[in-house]
Amino acid sequence: MKVVWTTTALRRASDIAAEIGLDDPDRARSFADQLFRQIEALAEFPQLGRVVPEVGKSHIREIFFRQFRIVYGVQRSQISIRTIRHTRERR
Numbered sequence: 118m119k120v121v122w123t124t125t126a127l128r129r130a131s132d133i134a135a136e137i138g139l140d141d142p143d144r145a146r147s148f149a150d151q152l153f154r155q156i157e158a159l160a161e162f163p164q165l166g167r168v169v170p171e172v173g174k175s176h177i178r179e180i181f182f183r184q185f186r187i188v189y190g191v192q193r194s195q196i197s198i199r200t201i202r203h204t205r206e207r208r
Contacts, residue, residue, distance in 0.1 A: 118160045119195040126187075129201040133185070148183075152201075155182045159189060159196045 122130075130152060138145030159165060159180070166178035169188060176191045177199075184204050190197040 118163055120157060120160050120198065121195055122198045123200070126198040126200050133201065152182055152185075152187075155180065156187060156189075156198060163191045163196055 130149065134145045134149045134152075137148050164178070166180035166187075166189065168175055169177050169179050177188065178191060179186050179188045181187070181204070186202045186204055188199045188202070190199055
């Protein structure tokens with residue numbers, strides 16, 4: 118399956134990496150690399166994540182990476198990365 122990113126998800130990933138980079142640019146690069154690798158694994162295992170509890174639809178799922186929720190949609194031929202949120206954020 119193909120993995121595509123929404124503009125929102127890309128912006129969130131960029132903002133998170135930029136914030137980390139304020140303290141440690143190397144750590145920010147490492148974070149981004151690991152994040153993208155984790156998400157690319159969904160291409161092989163789209164059902165890896167759980168159904169998002171507050172949504173309750175089987176095609177809207179989430180995985181966790183460190184303290185972040187990665188919300189994605191599963192369609193026939195692609196995975197759509199919808200957003201990335203800190204686990205403390207509400208919706």
